[in-house]
Amino acid sequence: MTALSENPKSGAGRTTISVDAMGGDRGPAAVVAGISRSAKVNPDIRFILHGPKATLEKLVAKKKPLAGRVEIRDAQDVVSMEDKPSHVMRNGKATSMWSAIDSVRAKEADVCVSCGNTGALMMLSVVRLRKLPGVNRPAIAVLWPSRSAQGFNIMLDVGADIRADEQDLLQYALMGASYARNGMELKRPRIGLLNVGTEEHKGRAELKLAHDLITQNADAAEFDFVGFVEGGDIPGDVADVIITDGFTGNIALKTGEGTASLIGSLLREAFKYSPLSRLAALLAYTSLNRLNERIDPRRVNGGVFLGLNGTVVKSHGSADATGVSAAVKLAFKLSQSGFSEKLAARVASAVSLPQDDPMSKDNNGTTS
Amino acid sequence: MTALSENPKSGAGRTTISVDAMGGDRGPAAVVAGISRSAKVNPDIRFILHGPKATLEKLVAKKKPLAGRVEIRDAQDVVSMEDKPSHVMRNGKATSMWSAIDSVRAKEADVCVSCGNTGALMMLSVVRLRKLPGVNRPAIAVLWPSRSAQGFNIMLDVGADIRADEQDLLQYALMGASYARNGMELKRPRIGLLNVGTEEHKGRAELKLAHDLITQNADAAEFDFVGFVEGGDIPGDVADVIITDGFTGNIALKTGEGTASLIGSLLREAFKYSPLSRLAALLAYTSLNRLNERIDPRRVNGGVFLGLNGTVVKSHGSADATGVSAAVKLAFKLSQSGFSEKLAARVASAVSLPQDDPMSKDNNGTTS
Numbered sequence: 100m101t102a103l104s105e106n107p108k109s110g111a112g113r114t115t116i117s118v119d120a121m122g123g124d125r126g127p128a129a130v131v132a133g134i135s136r137s138a139k140v141n142p143d144i145r146f147i148l149h150g151p152k153a154t155l156e157k158l159v160a161k162k163k164p165l166a167g168r169v170e171i172r173d174a175q176d177v178v179s180m181e182d183k184p185s186h187v188m189r190n191g192k193a194t195s196m197w198s199a200i201d202s203v204r205a206k207e208a209d210v211c212v213s214c215g216n217t218g219a220l221m222m223l224s225v226v227r228l229r230k231l232p233g234v235n236r237p238a239i240a241v242l243w244p245s246r247s248a249q250g251f252n253i254m255l256d257v258g259a260d261i262r263a264d265e266q267d268l269l270q271y272a273l274m275g276a277s278y279a280r281n282g283m284e285l286k287r288p289r290i291g292l293l294n295v296g297t298e299e300h301k302g303r304a305e306l307k308l309a310h311d312l313i314t315q316n317a318d319a320a321e322f323d324f325v326g327f328v329e330g331g332d333i334p335g336d337v338a339d340v341i342i343t344d345g346f347t348g349n350i351a352l353k354t355g356e357g358t359a360s361l362i363g364s365l366l367r368e369a370f371k372y373s374p375l376s377r378l379a380a381l382l383a384y385t386s387l388n389r390l391n392e393r394i395d396p397r398r399v400n401g402g403v404f405l406g407l408n409g410t411v412v413k414s415h416g417s418a419d420a421t422g423v424s425a426a427v428k429l430a431f432k433l434s435q436s437g438f439s440e441k442l443a444a445r446v447a448s449a450v451s452l453p454q455d456d457p458m459s460k461d462n463n464g465t466t467s
Numbered sequence: 468m469t470a471l472s473e474n475p476k477s478g479a480g481r482t483t484i485s486v487d488a489m490g491g492d493r494g495p496a497a498v499v500a501g502i503s504r505s506a507k508v509n510p511d512i513r514f515i516l517h518g519p520k521a522t523l524e525k526l527v528a529k530k531k532p533l534a535g536r537v538e539i540r541d542a543q544d545v546v547s548m549e550d551k552p553s554h555v556m557r558n559g560k561a562t563s564m565w566s567a568i569d570s571v572r573a574k575e576a577d578v579c580v581s582c583g584n585t586g587a588l589m590m591l592s593v594v595r596l597r598k599l600p601g602v603n604r605p606a607i608a609v610l611w612p613s614r615s616a617q618g619f620n621i622m623l624d625v626g627a628d629i630r631a632d633e634q635d636l637l638q639y640a641l642m643g644a645s646y647a648r649n650g651m652e653l654k655r656p657r658i659g660l661l662n663v664g665t666e667e668h669k670g671r672a673e674l675k676l677a678h679d680l681i682t683q684n685a686d687a688a689e690f691d692f693v694g695f696v697e698g699g700d701i702p703g704d705v706a707d708v709i710i711t712d713g714f715t716g717n718i719a720l721k722t723g724e725g726t727a728s729l730i731g732s733l734l735r736e737a738f739k740y741s742p743l744s745r746l747a748a749l750l751a752y753t754s755l756n757r758l759n760e761r762i763d764p765r766r767v768n769g770g771v772f773l774g775l776n777g778t779v780v781k782s783h784g785s786a787d788a789t790g791v792s793a794a795v796k797l798a799f800k801l802s803q804s805g806f807s808e809k810l811a812a813r814v815a816s817a818v819s820l821p822q823d824d825p826m827s828k829d830n831n832g833t834t835s
Contacts, residue, residue: 295717330721334729349663353698354719355726361702365761369754379750386737386744
């Protein structure tokens, strides 16, 4: 069981991140500016950068921190935001996205970062990297500003799949706990299962089954299961990791983002109202910036695809240099801690459990 | 089809609201203070107030605006927040909640207001008022601060039932449209169906069926169906009414509330940070109040139970006088517009449609 130890490696030396330079709303210049920022503050990082060679060479040449630390892989095609995933699957071999994922497949890098089309990135990742043994549905995990000590909670799945049964929810708990350990350095993360009430008799049937299954696995998997949590706990301090199906998670994520954005607009309006309020806004500038830093989505940029042979970080499509740099920082942290292998070991160690479980109706476990 | 006309009645004279004085976190004093505020600004309103007679008489006697406008119905028992709905069902005949609902059942009032236990209030309402012909699952509708011209959107169901099939979702669309017309004076409300993407091929099977069913009924029911909407549209301006199942709706509601509350806390923290930021907070006082008024849940206080013979407004358990008064204002508006009868007529006129619909697998319609 040595594979279960998840203490971050230190002094792992140079870490390579595979980066898709294309497909984001702001083009390759924003991506190159972002990786340059990361390179400047982090001497242990190097990049394989995927996209049209001539364009990328020019952009990279302009950034001193990138000198000697970027290998460019020529890929002439680009996946656009409008491309259907199935179309990319059939016709996308020459795209920068495909090439970026294949660097992880070839073990040249542990983690890939892309600002491109989420659906296409997910489909390509599943097909090229394949699912981990024991994982039926991969998941997308995001960080969410919260009242927890670490300032953020993890929520998954936020949209890889619209459904999840109790076995999938158990896998999400295992993967989310592993992410919290390696991405947030929480030794024993608190896991909560999203429901409409905290009483054990409430909610859908698969949630009650998942409640029992996760309870049984909590000790072996070294996390604390806090039971059912409610929507208000996603930004709260009762759990570090919130587990749900991709339909519910996606709607919660977008509702939270929409609410934050509405409040931001109303706040700006309120401060424009009168000369006095405009003066107040001036004086409050740094205070408001401090607030913004806490909830700015660019600073927690990166949905992470979990459950594959390798890790893929999906940056916001509209990410600027700050956003790309935040996604790279996350990718570096996960890569350096050996997250991909630890997650695989964690999931593999649990797949044998459900076979012994009389509660389980549907066993997706395979031996690893 | 005259029953389909839904223009608000005007000059309807005295309107009676049935009010449960007990069961809220702040006790009967907050409820009496709330109805007194409403009475002061609205000469057309009178109340039937339910609870322990001696206590209520003392409280009412202190409020001048209530003189001659309150009939007290003695009810000695109180439903607590911890009581299980099934327990209240069996043993709750002497409670103020039961008595308040029975005033609507006896047609003494069109609308009932209570700050008490939501689960018990819902169960008592369903059993005592009964479901409207054609309605399989009643729903709870809330108002949500939004970018729409009216400042709020309606969302339902937020937790009456954890599931909804395509027929239920159609009923929610009809009921939500009727609520928007009578509660917000929107002649032709825009209805959106909550999903994880706006493309028609995405999402769960029942959502695709509901999409077709609602499309077919939109013209006859006089609303605009804008199709699928996402979580970010709940506080947005693409739809006035957002339709979803009670599981998803409850999680979206609580996620939005939790996010708003987190941002509020961070904002207060930010303004306490330095002497300069404290000065800014002072100058920004009215601006921040203006923001607060837009998103203060007390000002849009009142989940409305739809689909029953009569309307029940559920006020927040923690409502103070301002919150109770907002719930009473909503109840008055719905009562005066003849909402209960109009909603019944609207639902009855649609129940025959599904029987002719080859898409429908499950027909809950009965003739009315």
